[in-house]
Amino acid sequence: MTQTVTAANEDRTISQPQRSNPPQHESAVYEIRVQGHLGTQWTDWFDDMVISHKADGVTVLTGAVVDQAALHRMLRTIRDLGLPLLSVVRIE
Numbered sequence: 001m002t003q004t005v006t007a008a009n010e011d012r013t014i015s016q017p018q019r020s021n022p023p024q025h026e027s028a029v030y031e032i033r034v035q036g037h038l039g040t041q042w043t044d045w046f047d048d049m050v051i052s053h054k055a056d057g058v059t060v061l062t063g064a065v066v067d068q069a070a071l072h073r074m075l076r077t078i079r080d081l082g083l084p085l086l087s088v089v090r091i092e
Contacts, residue, residue: 027064027067028065029062029063029064029065029091029092030061030062030063030090030091031060031061031088031089031091032049032062032074032075032087032089033060033061033086033087033088034061034078034083034084034086035058035084036059036083036084037057037059038061038083039051046063047063047065047074048063049061049063050062059083062091075088
């Protein structure tokens with residue numbers, strides 16, 4: 001996109017880069033790590049992600065996330081539960 005700007009008796013042309021919007025409905029597999037151990041009863045709250053526990057007191061949630069909106073909902077749930085978020089990694 002090219003835009004012409006007039007300011008203080010000057011004409012200049014400003015080129016703005018085209019933005020490509022990433023697909024919003026792209027499923028991906030994520031690994032989310034939180035401090036503390038979550039029980040398996042929380043699986044439904046996290047869209048049926050696999051919940052595993054590490055010896056160091058970390059819970060790992062792994063599974064497919066349908067889109068960015070679903071990922072943000074899960075992260076909001078983690079925040080609302082007061083769980084310290086350690087990492088979010090897209091693995092596929």
